[in-house]
Amino acid sequence: MIDAQRTVLVAATDPDAVAEYRSWLTGAYRVETTTDGTDALARLEAVDVALIGRGLRTADGTVVARAVERRGAGHAMAVLRGDDEPDRDRTVAVKLTEPVSNATLCETVDRLLCRVRYDELIDECAALAAGDAPENAETDTDRDTLEGDRLEELLGTVDALLDGFDGEDFRAAFGTCTYGESTRVEGVRERS
Incomplete structure (x- = not known):
């Protein structure tokens, strides 16, 4: 759930x-x-x-x-x-x-909601990467720290979701996997 x-x-x-x-x-x-x-x-x-x-x-x-x-x-x-x-x-x-x-x-509903949550998290990561920082940061250093902390939190949540994904979930998210292919995808942190 x-x-x-x-x-x-x-x-x-x-x-x-x-x-x-x-x-x-x-x-x-x-x-x-x-x-x-x-x-x-x-x-x-x-x-x-x-x-x-x-x-x-x-x-x-x-x-x-x-x-x-x-x-x-x-x-x-x-x-x-x-x-x-x-x-x-x-x-x-x-x-x-x-x-x-x-x-x-x-x-099925739980799996579909995991996909929705993944999309939301990726959108938020992209917004942070584009420089959409929280409005309440007083200085550039505060803003950078807040962005870094939030991005770290988001990446951890994305990795946790990815652990539960299978080939069907990735096909739905990216449309790139081959049908029936067993997929083990690296976590976000593993790729960097």
Whole structure:
């Protein structure tokens, strides 16, 4: 579990499944639910992770999934699909075949939130590297010390996240790994 302040959107066709997924996730996250594609699109700005089914009313699940993909880094998605549905989502990294177990759903959301957190940390590292220092530093020396301390803290957190990543996570983050390839990636500090 990453953060109880994170929001997960469950948008699927079966109201019973939506209610069940909500009950599984509610203890760990804020959960938004809908069976309507237009409603899902309206809620996207306020969520960190979206679980999207294909047969939504009004806007199709494909439209919603593409909207999540356009949002880019800092947002993650898994596509929910039935056992009998063809695999139309070649570009989507995470697909869940329904019915989904509690453990699988929670593990998937946790993994997706790790990816979101990684994106946020990398953005913050880049901002520090670009010189976006805290406003409360009194001198250049204070600012440099604060930046250095914060960067060290960020790199430690990034390394801890990287320890839990596998090839699938890196493909999602960078799109450079080969499918099915076992990946052991160096920590940030190991590369310097």
